[in-house]
Amino acid sequence: MIEFKNVSKRYSGNQAIDDLNLTIPTGDFFVLVGPSGSGKTTTLKMLNRLIAPTDGNIYFNDKRLIDYDLTQLRLQMGYVLQNIALFPNLTIQDNIAIQAESLGWSRKRRIERARTLLQQVDLDPDKYATRMPSELSGGEQQRVGIIRALAIKPKVVLMDEPFSALDPISRKQLQDLVLRLHHELDMTFVFVTHDMHEALRLGQHIAVMRLGHIQQVGTSAEIMQHPANDFVRGFFENEHASRMVTVQTLLDAGYGTPVTTPATLSATAPVRELAAALQTTSAVVVATPTGSQSLTTPDLLDYLATKEAD
């Protein structure tokens, strides 16, 4: 269990975190969400003491964080960075096993562990283990970034906006992946995002932050049904508004196949026009600035299914 008690952080007069009180249950998938400047990343980085609080205390399993040996503490906490930050000079398996190396694991054991983890995230170890990070796509790199944080079976995994730089399809796949990993592993996940949609999709508990203050902590249902204040409600309305989707939204989400046949629908048309068109034919050709794209009934259903799952 992690507890923040009256924690504040000031940067030369600027109050980044103000009297924060927060409890993160063991084994939870806990999401800190808020706009930029809300203090969510600062809160996360205080957990592995990359940032020290100005006031107050943080407890990890009832012991003050500052009473832990720093290295010991950090070796109990996996960390996934926003821009992935794989070490470009190390192979994928060496990247995954860097904390294990620090703990003095034998090379054989480290390689074994790295290969197991690669398998777990559907990356073929024979193909990927000895590659360099630059040879991987962004999505593949962040998979490695995630399993690197899991390599020494930490008690807590901290993730700082890990998917914000990814394309929508990779992001969705990786969200599924962390959900699955959380389900399989007995670890506490603390996840920072500015994307309310992502927070609702992932979090067992969600803390909505703004300007260094917690606005509301609760499950996604609680927050959606009973927003604590106008700010939280406003955050959601944006979320709802974004669901007034056009055909372009589907294309943005990665659906569609490029074709050369003439288009019958504009990309700015509402999704219901696409649905209407798909009632009479199995594929509709949409005009986009970069060429025609074909959308099928399964595309639409797949898209709606993921939306509804939220």
Added chain:
Amino acid sequence: MQQIMHILQTQGGDIVHAIGQHIGLSLISLLIAAVIAIPLAIVLMNHKRAANVMLQITSVLQTIPSLALLGILIPIVGIGTIPSIIALVIYAVMPIFQNTYSGLTTIDPNLEEAATAFGLSRRMKLFRIELPLALPMIISGIRIAMVMIIGTATLAALIGAGGLGTYILLGIETNNNALLIIGAVLSAILALVFGAAIDWLGRLSFKKVGIILATLVVLIGGFAGYRKLVKPETTITIAGKMGSEPEILINMYKDLIENDHPNMKVSTKANFGGTSFLYKALKSGSIDIYPEFTGTVLESLVTGQKSASHNPATTYRVAKQALKSQQQLAYLKPMKYQNGYDLAVTKQFAKKYNLKTVSDLVAVEDKIHAGFDPDFYQLKDGYPGLSKAYNLKFASAKTMEPSIRYKAIANGKVNLIDGYTTDPEIQEYHLVVLKDDKQFFPPYQGAPLMTEKLLTEHPELQTTLNKLAGKVSTTDMQKMNYRVTVKHEKAATVARDYLKSHGLLN
């Protein structure tokens, strides 16, 4: 080109030796610089202010001209290899430090944060992440330093550390472009080869580079230590200035001493440097004996004797006295030849007008078109004094570069030039030197210069070296210089031939 090939064939061994010296000097300096600069950059990577101060210091050191730096070092550490290495290290520290520092401090802060957040130890972070990431920068710093070192190491020849600079200096000194080209081209090739080697190192993994560097350090260190151990105990070191003539002389000294005293070992250091380097080396005990000219002693080494006599015997006596009282140096008896200014004409010209002495020129002064070196044209001891002493006024007198004079007279552009009495070109271009019958030119006679202390410890040296007193005529010296400079024979061979043919060796 033909000359270059000839030199390469006849002096191949010496050149290889010089390349070896050059490489040794460069590598040792580079390694020392790297061993200083890289750890320093690692220590200072998290202390921005101290690192900036350090960058300033190294940049200032960089701006000191290399010659000035050598000059500063000589009184402190003497001459030879050590000051050269110190100077080279001082130059090489800055590029390596600067590149290592910026390599280490410009690592993506996200990678730094990741390494920190993973709880990596300081050591592991440094060796596993930071140094490997900074390695390309470090390697390029080492590369810059290496090119600089190989270039600057040519100056080491000035202070007796040898290397390819010897050929460059010798080439300049004796106006021998072939030597100059050999020295310059070989140093350029060295820089290229080492640049390629360093690039190759840069492509290896961090671990392999470490192993190779460590091996190099051990090998060079071991070799230096081994040389130190097995180097025979030399009792006497004889050095000479740049050029063939001093080299011939010191080989004569060596042969005479080793012939008379089989228990004494002599090591020679040819082309050791200029007058002031040799003089300082003698005073500091780095060398024991070197041949010096009487005129040079009065001109530059002792004080208060500016108005030297034009009589060779008086000049020698005054020089010897002054050296003894002012500097506690012993100056043995001079040889016969004089290496001073002279006037030379072609054989045909001398025959046509029956010219033997400078005084003979007065009769034909309106037919003389002279080519003089700029110094000679201006100095009191040169043309102005000469024309007053002999009451001479040539039809024309042009100044020209020393190197061009001999060609100019050979091509008939001028019909009289100044020169040095022992220049081999006199023989090469079939010239005649006119006798300075009024003894106008200051006498420059060569004689062995050593400390009084050495002479007190080994009084037998006086008898041995004075065997050369009054020997070696100007023509002898010209011929020997010709054999060494133009024919590229070994100075040691030429020296031994002379001693044998004059019955000075048993």
